[in-house]
Amino acid sequence: xxxxxxxxxxxxxxxxxxxxxxxxxxxxxxxxxxxxxxxxxxxxxxxxxxxxxxxxxxxxxxxxxxxxxxxxxxxxxxxxxxxxxxxxxxxxxxxxxxxxxxxxxxxxxxxxxxxxxxxxxxxxxxxxxxxxxxxxxxxxxxxxxxxxxxxxxxxxxxxxxxxxxxxxxxxxxxxxxxxxxxxxxxxxxxxxxxxxxxxxxxxxxxxxxxxxxxxxxxxxxxxxxxxxxxxxxxxxxxxxxxxxxxxxxxxxxxxxxxxxxxxxxxxxxxxxxxxxxxxxxxxxxxxxxxxxxxxxxxxxxxxxxxxxxxxxxxxxxxxxxxxxxxxxxxxxxxxxxxxxxxxxxxxxxxxxxxxxxxxxxxxxxxxxxxxxxxxxxxxxxxxxxxxxxxxxxxxxxxxxxxxxxxxxxxxxxxxxxxxxxxxxxxxxxxxxxxxxxxxxxxxxxxxxxxxxxxxxxxxxxxxxxxxxxxxxxxxxxxxxxxxxxxxxxxxxxxxxxxxxxxxxxxxxxxxxxxxxxxxxxxxxxxxxxxxxxxxxxxxxxxxxxxxxxxxxxxxxx
Numbered sequence: 142x143x144x145x146x147x148x149x150x151x152x153x154x155x156x157x158x159x160x161x162x163x164x165x166x167x168x169x170x171x172x173x174x175x176x177x178x179x180x181x182x183x184x185x186x187x188x189x190x191x192x193x194x195x196x197x198x199x200x201x202x203x204x205x206x207x208x209x210x211x212x213x214x215x216x217x218x219x220x221x222x223x224x225x226x227x228x229x230x231x232x233x234x235x236x237x238x239x240x241x242x243x244x245x246x247x248x249x250x251x252x253x254x255x256x257x258x259x260x261x262x263x264x265x266x267x268x269x270x271x272x273x274x275x276x277x278x279x280x281x282x283x284x285x286x287x288x289x290x291x292x293x294x295x296x297x298x299x300x301x302x303x304x305x306x307x308x309x310x311x312x313x314x315x316x317x318x319x320x321x322x323x324x325x326x327x328x329x330x331x332x333x334x335x336x337x338x339x340x341x342x343x344x345x346x347x348x349x350x351x352x353x354x355x356x357x358x359x360x361x362x363x364x365x366x367x368x369x370x371x372x373x374x375x376x377x378x379x380x381x382x383x384x385x386x387x388x389x390x391x392x393x394x395x396x397x398x399x400x401x402x403x404x405x406x407x408x409x410x411x412x413x414x415x416x417x418x419x420x421x422x423x424x425x426x427x428x429x430x431x432x433x434x435x436x437x438x439x440x441x442x443x444x445x446x447x448x449x450x451x452x453x454x455x456x457x458x459x460x461x462x463x464x465x466x467x468x469x470x471x472x473x474x475x476x477x478x479x480x481x482x483x484x485x486x487x488x489x490x491x492x493x494x495x496x497x498x499x500x501x502x503x504x505x506x507x508x509x510x511x512x513x514x515x516x517x518x519x520x521x522x523x524x525x526x527x528x529x530x531x532x533x534x535x536x537x538x539x540x541x542x543x544x545x546x547x548x549x550x551x552x553x554x555x556x557x558x559x560x561x562x563x564x565x566x567x568x569x570x571x572x573x574x575x576x577x578x579x580x581x582x583x584x585x586x587x588x589x590x591x592x593x594x595x596x597x598x599x600x601x602x603x604x605x606x607x608x609x610x611x612x613x614x615x616x617x618x619x620x621x622x623x624x625x626x627x628x629x630x631x632x633x634x635x636x637x638x639x640x641x642x643x644x645x646x647x648x649x650x651x652x653x654x655x656x657x658x659x660x661x662x663x664x665x666x667x668x669x670x671x672x673x674x675x676x677x678x679x680x681x682x683x684x685x686x687x688x689x690x691x692x693x694x695x696x697x698x
Contacts, residue, residue, distance in 0.1 A: 145251075146696075148254060149260040175262075180391065180397070181428065183352065196434065196435050197438070197461060200215055201440055201443070201466060201504070204478065210474055211469060211550075216439040219561050219565065222560075223435050226562050228434050228562070229435070230434070231407070232436075234257065236421075237250065238271070239309045245677075254401060254550070254557075265694075270409070277385040280384060281304060281365065290328055297366050302365065307336045311675040335674055337673065340673040348411075348420060349459070361382035371615075395408075408425075414442040414447040423459040446628070453578050465565050468504055470518060472523065472526045480497075480643075500644050503644045515574050517544050517564045518545045520545060586626065600636060600647075600649060604651045606651065616664060
């Protein structure tokens, strides 16, 4: 059986100029990066303003397990399926982070015969967007420490600096550092730390910005720390916003690539959904909606994280309304939620499946009953799945009024996504949604957090630790209480405890810290043991990656 990279390398890609032409991108708006990838000029969006939007389709999933769900693969296969049944589809995805690529999770370009290509480029450096984000992040850090060193006229309290440096690599050694050592000429000694680039607020800012002007304004609002009298200090106070925007001007342009079957795909931006808002850029999504009759996008991790943030943060800020939602699941993963070990997933087990199905049903119910959106369940079928197991899922979802479609896009590409494509078209044409958010922006910070925990996670309540309560009071005093909330939470459970699989009940979520991402425009509530700098596993994926004398990469999934 061919690996993902072998399938991708054997594909005959079309020149990116041909993909752009099929998508409706004029030649003068295309900025090629080699033969098979390009950036698209932002001015195209302004020129397409009068054109009506295509239908926006969100692909989300059940709570992830080591058994895998296949959300990106389904997104790609669905779009290829839509193309095969005569619809004009355009995809909008996030860019992969080098951390997971060299760590344990792998890339983010799909899998099997539902991939975006060139997959090696997309997973390794791509067009340099993440490097630009890291450079802008670290320029701000350098200007901040230089300001303190040069006399600190803003009166910044070095113990209350909140801005960290970043690097797009899993490197636990950098989580907590002491820098500025070596005497006066080498800086001011202080405790510091690094985030992974995808956790940088600049990543969130880039993905939520609507233009260069908006980008610069958001960058200027970023809070980097506080003065001795507890006043916030911003990037604009440090006069860093203009130079940061200059570093990001090309990174703000969405990247155009293609699927194995030639469907145009924007891959742009990549915040993680467990520590940030987990969606590709607003600009790429809007461009996909202008160019396609159907714009297919995905949001990170399970629907309690990625979909919640897509709907409550991204759609609220950008004025987007999805037409339909696809909830991806595998029978193997649901059996893990039912208590089976990963080694036991191959045999039929209706008891474990029935115990795990409530996880799927809770996600589906949230989309239907909380957000008021039409949805379909896509089951990524494995050869070990039995007809009885499939029938059990169909029966349980039917009770919620939601159809189940079997997907074989990993093995069959777009052909395996045609049935799902037809159901998505039916939902868009026949079942009009009544989209609402899970909370009103006028609620207090505490009540917004409580609404997410009770309505989406189905928890009993929240506990706010004293430090977090003090932080909330300060944010309210500074006027940030109208912002939406971005929950930083484990991706492995509805609760803040990764060990609570399935659909746990009667749990209380503990809020440990609350901070503002003023540039992004949301408040971050931290729960559990969330880290913004992952570490590498005992055997990193990097050990298997190599390149031969012809420059061909091997071992990349």
